[in-house]
Structures are given as C-alpha cells and as structure tokens.
Amino acid sequence: MNLKKLPKKLVLQGGTILDPLSGRSTKGNVVIEHNKIKSVGSAGGAKGETMIDCSGLVITHGFCDVHVHFREPGREDKETLQTGSRAALAGGFTRVCIMPNTSPPLDSPESIRFVVEKAEECPVHIHPIGAVTKGQKGKELTEVQAIISEGAVALSDDGLPISDAQVMRLALEYTSMFDKPVINHAEDECLRNNGLMHEGEISTRLGLAGNPSLAEAIMIQRDLELANMIQTKLHVPHVTSASGAANIRRMKKLNSNITAEVTPHHLFFNDQALLEYNTNFKVAPPIRAENDRKELIKAVKDGTFDCIATDHAPHTIEEKEATFELAPFGMIGLESCFGAVNKVLDMPLKELLKLLTVNPRRVMGFEEDLFTIGCAAELTIIDPDQEWIFKEQNIYSKSRNTPFIGEKLKGKVRFTISKGSIADLK
Amino acid sequence: MQEKHLLGLEHYPAEDIVSIIDTAFSFREVLDRPIKKVPSLQGKTIVNLFFENSTRTRISFELAQKRLSADTVNFSASSSSLKKGESFKDTVQNIEAMKIDAVVMRHPDPGASLHLTKYVDAVVINAGDGTHEHPTQAILDMTSLQERFGKVKGLRIGIIGDIAHSRVARSNIYGLKKLGADVMLCGPTTLIPHHIDSFDVRVTHDLDEVLDWADAVNVLRIQLERMDRGFFPSVREYRNLFGITSERLKKHKKEIVIMHPGPMNRGVEIDSSVADGKEAIILDQVLNGVASRMAILYLLLGGKPENN
Numbered sequence: 001m002n003l004k005k006l007p008k009k010l011v012l013q014g015g016t017i018l019d020p021l022s023g024r025s026t027k028g029n030v031v032i033e034h035n036k037i038k039s040v041g042s043a044g045g046a047k048g049e050t051m052i053d054c055s056g057l058v059i060t061h062g063f064c065d066v067h068v069h070f071r072e073p074g075r076e077d078k079e080t081l082q083t084g085s086r087a088a089l090a091g092g093f094t095r096v097c098i099m100p101n102t103s104p105p106l107d108s109p110e111s112i113r114f115v116v117e118k119a120e121e122c123p124v125h126i127h128p129i130g131a132v133t134k135g136q137k138g139k140e141l142t143e144v145q146a147i148i149s150e151g152a153v154a155l156s157d158d159g160l161p162i163s164d165a166q167v168m169r170l171a172l173e174y175t176s177m178f179d180k181p182v183i184n185h186a187e188d189e190c191l192r193n194n195g196l197m198h199e200g201e202i203s204t205r206l207g208l209a210g211n212p213s214l215a216e217a218i219m220i221q222r223d224l225e226l227a228n229m230i231q232t233k234l235h236v237p238h239v240t241s242a243s244g245a246a247n248i249r250r251m252k253k254l255n256s257n258i259t260a261e262v263t264p265h266h267l268f269f270n271d272q273a274l275l276e277y278n279t280n281f282k283v284a285p286p287i288r289a290e291n292d293r294k295e296l297i298k299a300v301k302d303g304t305f306d307c308i309a310t311d312h313a314p315h316t317i318e319e320k321e322a323t324f325e326l327a328p329f330g331m332i333g334l335e336s337c338f339g340a341v342n343k344v345l346d347m348p349l350k351e352l353l354k355l356l357t358v359n360p361r362r363v364m365g366f367e368e369d370l371f372t373i374g375c376a377a378e379l380t381i382i383d384p385d386q387e388w389i390f391k392e393q394n395i396y397s398k399s400r401n402t403p404f405i406g407e408k409l410k411g412k413v414r415f416t417i418s419k420g421s422i423a424d425l426k
Numbered sequence: 427m428q429e430k431h432l433l434g435l436e437h438y439p440a441e442d443i444v445s446i447i448d449t450a451f452s453f454r455e456v457l458d459r460p461i462k463k464v465p466s467l468q469g470k471t472i473v474n475l476f477f478e479n480s481t482r483t484r485i486s487f488e489l490a491q492k493r494l495s496a497d498t499v500n501f502s503a504s505s506s507s508l509k510k511g512e513s514f515k516d517t518v519q520n521i522e523a524m525k526i527d528a529v530v531m532r533h534p535d536p537g538a539s540l541h542l543t544k545y546v547d548a549v550v551i552n553a554g555d556g557t558h559e560h561p562t563q564a565i566l567d568m569t570s571l572q573e574r575f576g577k578v579k580g581l582r583i584g585i586i587g588d589i590a591h592s593r594v595a596r597s598n599i600y601g602l603k604k605l606g607a608d609v610m611l612c613g614p615t616t617l618i619p620h621h622i623d624s625f626d627v628r629v630t631h632d633l634d635e636v637l638d639w640a641d642a643v644n645v646l647r648i649q650l651e652r653m654d655r656g657f658f659p660s661v662r663e664y665r666n667l668f669g670i671t672s673e674r675l676k677k678h679k680k681e682i683v684i685m686h687p688g689p690m691n692r693g694v695e696i697d698s699s700v701a702d703g704k705e706a707i708i709l710d711q712v713l714n715g716v717a718s719r720m721a722i723l724y725l726l727l728g729g730k731p732e733n734n
Contacts (some may be wrong), residue, residue: 199620199621200621201621201623201624203621204619204620204621204622204624204625205436205596205624206536206537206558207536207537207555207556207557207558207559207593207596208536208537208557208558209557210621276540277536277537277540277541318513321513321514321515322513322514323514323533323535323537323538323541324535324536324537324541325534325535325536325556326535
C-alpha cells in the first residue's frame, strides 16, 4: 500500500460515480481540492493537475464498518489504532467503530477520550463504542452520558452478552435518552455453555463442544422484545443463524429502530470448513451450517440486515497455533471484506454498496451524503469485477488470523481516500 | 499401510484395520511365549506424550514398545516444561529435534493429534484426543470381538453409556461400521448426541432393547462429573436405567458378551458379578490391547502385515 498526502487538487478521471445514497450512477470526474469534494460528475480537469485514471473503476463512498477490534489499549501486539487503520484503508474503509473490549475496557469517559485523541492521528475515522456496564461485567451501567459526550457512538459490552434481562432493559431505557444504539452480543450463555463451534453433525464428529443456534435466536428475541417495548435503538451484531435472522425480520415490522449486521465470514463459510480443526475458523458467534448461511444471504437481500460488519478480530500467530480448544475466538476481516461479500452475495453493486456505506452510517448516525460539495473527501475506488486470490501480502493488520488466505475473491479496492490521504492498493 | 499416521478411524481404510487385527493375532502368540520379546523395532525410538492422566493406555503402549525392542521415552504434562509456559508447538518440536520415529499422544483437546502432525515429521499415533477419537482402543475392541466370535462382520454390537463425551464410542462406531458390524447406542437422552443421525447407527434409551438385540455390549465408563453438570440426576437412577447387573442379564435368555474399556465403576455402570462373570472378556481386551498396539507400531514403522 502506498499511502500519501492528497495533493492540493486531485482529479479522479473517467470513472463510474456510484452514489449509494441516491442509487444513481454517472460517468465523469470527481475533483478533490484542499481535501474536500470540489465537484462531482463534471468533465473538467485541466492539464498540469494531478489525475488518477479511473476508467473501468467505480468511485463511491468510503466504506464504514461498525464492528472492529483494534486492541488498543492493552494488546498492541495484536493490533494498534494505526495498524488497524491501514487494514481498514486496504479494505476500502474510511470509518470504523471500535469495540470496547480492550484492556482496560472502554468503560469510562477517560478511556474514551484516550482513544479519541489517539485516533486523531490515524488515517481513518475511528469512533469508540463504550461499554454498557462497568468492566463489561453485565451489572452496573457505565456513565452513559459522559461516555457519549467524549465521543462514543454506541454502547456495547462486546463479546460478553448482557445475560441479566433487567440490566439489558435498564441499558436500553437509559440509553434511549441519548438516541444511541445498544449492541448486545446475542447469545444465551447457559445454552451456549462451553460451545466452541456450531452444534451439529460436524461438531459431533469432531468431538468439539457445540453451540446451538438456539442460544442466539433466544437471546436475539429477548433483546428485540425489550427494544420493542421501549421503542428504542437496538443493533444486533453478527447474526449467524436462520432462526436469529427470522426473528429480526419479524420484529423489524414492529420497531423501526431495530438494525442488524452480518459478517463476511458467516456469509462465506459453513461449518464444514472446520473439519480440519483450523483455528482460523474459530469465531464467536460460530460459523453455522449451510442452511443458515443460505438464509443469511436471503436476509441480506430482503433487507433484514442493514449492513455488513467484519468483526475484525486480530490475534497473534502463537495464540492461533494452539489447539482448537485453547485458541482464541476471532478472525481479521477488513482487507478481504469487499471481495468476499461481492462474490458471495452476487447482488447489484449499488445495493451491495449501501450495506457498506449509507446503511452502517445511518445505524451510527454519521453523515450519509459523501458527495456533497465541500464535504471532506471520504471515497473508495473499486474494480468490482476483478477476480483475485487473497494472499498474506494483502494483509495490513498486525495479525494474520484469517481463513480467507487462498480464497478466490471478486472485486478489489484500488484506492481509498480518507482524512487528507490517499491509499493506493495497486 | 495407506496412512502415515493413526489419528482416528473415521477416515481410516477398512483393509488397514483388518491388517492390524490380523497382525495383532501373530503378536498375541508372542505374548504367550516364555520370552515375550521380538527384535522387530530394534533401533526405533518412540516417545509417549501424555498430556492427560492415563495408566492403562500408557502402560499398554509402553509394554507393546518394549516387547518390540523399541527405545521409548515417556513424557507427561506434569513433569514437562509446559508448566513453565512453553507452547505445545515448542515442546513437540524440541522432542522431535532429538530424532524420534513415532509419537504416541494422549491429549485432552479434540483434534490435538491432527494438530501434532503439523509440527512433527514422526509417525503420530492418537492415544485419545479429548472427546474425539481413541482409535487404538477401538482396534483392540475389534480384535477381541474377532477372537471371541471369529469375525466382526455381521455382529450386533451395543455401546452403552455416555456416547456424547466418549472418544471410545466414536472410534468404535467408525471401526465397527467399516468392518460390517451393526451398532446400537444406548444411554440417557442427555448423553446421546442430538446430531447422531448421520452416524448410521440405531439408538435406544431402553437397556432391555439393546440387550435383547446385541451379540456383545461395550459398556462405557460413566464419569461422575457428568452428574454434577446435570446430565443425569444420580448414580442410583443411572444404575436403575443403564447399569449392567446379573438380574438384568438374566431376563435375556441368551449369551451376551460383555466388554468394558476400563477403568470400571463397579456397582454403577457394571456389577462385579457381570464384570467378573464368564461372559465378560474385559481382561482379554487388556491383553489384546498390548498385541494390537504392537501391531499398530510395527506396521506404521514399516513392518509388513501378517495375513491370517
């Protein structure tokens, strides 16, 4: 990746400009001056100005990922805000929301301020998600107002489900004063038990403890009922199961504040992939059966899911070299995201791009129109048809834990423009 | 042998299982001699890596190795550098660097033996990996059935107890099906996996049904810690429903061969009168364990199979 400061004036020439907000697609140039959008769609661009030939490429909004882990503070050996930002740029992302499961967790206004200040120097926009409960312990609420005023865009205890329904009710009620979404890792911990993978034929053969789909579906339904009663914002992260998706589809009719995300890996793989005990497939919540995968794809297409989120979760090689039982849960996903979902979803590009741009921005309350004249340039330039093999050299994260290495993907990010810089992915 | 390692029976070729059993019988003959030792594996070095407590499997392997004149080293987790924070990978690569020919490993994590093959070039023999497989136990069980019945094909074998958490059950199911036996599982609903359908076995929760049907039953050890986690309410109730007692066996007017992989909970899953009775072949299993493991080590380290 070649990451440079934007020149005073840059002309993106001859591309297809696809505005995911309006759905309109036009041929023409995009001109960026002093890091801001100067014009969109004009033929212009004088000699002597810096040009990028975008013929055959699509110019669109910068991608937004509402669910990543950048491990700072505490596990800088896995990822930092800086290295995570480079992984984001490589994947076409200009804006990400980081989960609070750092060490210490982001459960205080001070810790939120720490990451917000550190994020200022990073080449992508990084927004912290604050913890719902102190120490992510699922008991006492954090100082929600103070955390939000320091820059938290949502509240979540990340991988630790809020098991106590009363705590979840209070979290939703209290947070509703500030119009921010609560995100709960939806799994019934008792039913999940010590499950390491999807409970099914494969887990039975491998002798690995199973995590039943029902553990997710039940918890999603509880959260949806609570959010419906309070009529407040609930965002359901990384849905994995057919039954979980069905619950969201049904309850969305009753509460327009419900949003949900799905990850590229749950759309791309099924539990057969675990037959060799490859720890890079060990994720939480787990990769489920083929029927679930098919239903997730359907749910993307019928609008049940609002957005794609990677749940980018870096871990060291040493940790992932352990046995399946001992290896930590999670895979990185920013760099491979677009090529994976564009391939597996096989849907019209303007619809797919909504799931990576306008929709996640709406979930988090970010500006949705990135082609407004005068707005800071946050653009991604892609070749949607290029087929390529995802390789280790395509990874910019500090970690390497992804089973996408060696997979054939379709669609490649070519340039990412963010915060006054341009990343050239050639 | 078509496979370099013996990791499990799920994907193991049936003809190689047959070769192992045939060869085991020739080693059985060695074990009956006054001098129970052959030079077959002289100069070969085998490491027994035990990350989980085991007495009988470790002794069985060690004896098999000594009878074949191999050099052996024992390594158990309690005496190892793992306690000092060394990783599994470093531990096994260090051992391999000392030039060894085979590793016999027992490990609490499913898939650990496959995992080991990524880090060592030596032949790997799975001596039990968590709740996944225990292929040498299944092979010695089949050797014992072959000895008792003269065949395995067509036999009706019941497996009774905690199927869900049993590596012995999984390996037995795969091995028995490959050799043409019919299998029925019996145990409480909570200890039979929910997704057993694809294993092509019969399932019952009625002990009398399996006793009525089977030529032989393999009685699994019930781990009492399962009771604490709610899989069954009490030893008394387990014994009432699934315990193999003389009274229970008397209801069935035929001979049923009784097997148990050990160690037994006498008075729980099996009564002493049954375990020590004439239909039990439990101690034959132990002897066949040494012979079968001799056959496995011999064949995987380059020996030629014996054709009976």
